[in-house]
Amino acid sequence: MPTYQKRGKTYQYTISRYINGKYDPIRKGGFKKKSDAIAEATDIEARLKKGQTIHTKLEPVNEYFKNWVTLYKSEVSPGTKSLYNYSYEFINQHFGDMPLQHIRASDYQRFMNTLGKKYSKESVKKVNSHMRACVLDAIDDGVIHADFTRKAVLTGKDSKPEGEKIISYKDASKLKKEIIRCLQEEDRPVYYMILLALTSGMRYAEMIGLTRNDFNFKTNTITVNKTRGYLTYDGEGEKKTKNKTSNRTIDMDDKTMKIFNSYFERTPNNILKLVFYNPASKYKIYSNTGVRKALRKLLISLDIDSSISIHGLRHTHASILLYKDVSIDYVSQRLGHADIDTTLKVYSHLINERRIKDIRKTKKVLEAM
DSSP, X not given: OOEEEEETTEEEEEEOOEETTEEOOEEEEXXXXXXXXXXXXXXXXXXXXXXXXXXXXXXXXXXXXXXXXXXHOTTSOHHHHHHHHHHHHHHHHHHTTOBGGGOOHHHHHHHHHHHHHHSBHHHHHHHHHHHHHHHHHHHHTTSOSSOTTTTOOOOOBOOOOGGGGOOOHHHHHHHHHHHHHXXXXXXXXXXXXXXXXXXXXXXXXXXXXXXXXXXXXXXTEEEEOOEEOOSTTTOSSEEOOSSGGGOEEEEOOXXXXXXXXXXXXXXXXXXTOBTTBOTTSTTSBOOHHHHHHHHHHHHHHTTOOTTOOHHHHHHHHHHHHHHTTOOHHHHHHHHTOSSHHHHHHHTHHHHHHHHHHHHHHHHHHHHTO
């Protein structure tokens, strides 16, 4: 029979238990209401009667989450791993070594509210999904018995609309022409990267992982089957792509491929055989920051919104194709998305624009019958 004590302003329960003839009680405090302590103690006592193992060791939430990531997320891509690392930092800053067993739903809601004041809804949602997955596994392992993340209300700042992360077809055309003009005056590798991002839709990590062997000038295609580390937590060297569908062959336009073919013929190869090799860099590649600065300078010179990033050129690439009525299935495959749902989510605003065009076309077809 559990006993209950009031300690200050909170309640604690004690459940008598003997293991191998030794008294080993189960105690837990911190309950604001006695009824909450009674409810949990009753549940644990019922589980004990069923012969279930009760985890009595207090598990610091920061250490538990970190060990959980190591155990269950060892095979995720470096980019995804970094997201778990960010979640760990947030958890560590807010909860520290507070035992997982002592966290209440109200404690967790305060954590979500704190994040929501500083970060976007998407960021808060991502941290919550990581923590919730960890908590559910902790329940399965008997470490805790209740999901304190279940009713969490997620807040946060509105993310920047996807439409602001791209440039128009007209501006993209101006940018491409300006890059080609600049390359005729100076063989700057960063210009080639900007051109490739715009015409292939590749991720930055995919571009810096390219070798000359990935370019097939007979079929005008580029094979993507690896990335390269460029961040401290990532480490240097060749890495796997984001997911299986990221391994793909991209059909390229003739003009872009001719520019790269000419570039390869004029410049010597390097020890790593990288297309964008930078011997002066720690990671032997051109940094995202450096390429971003070159892009910004170009955009300013053309009087185009300079807030777009290198990744924004990937969005621009996809947006142009969708706007020009290229099928979403092909665009999804070209981008290396895990599934078409990802493409639909990211470019839903453009899909809606196309739907309006389709409605108008449909009306004209029917009226002309």
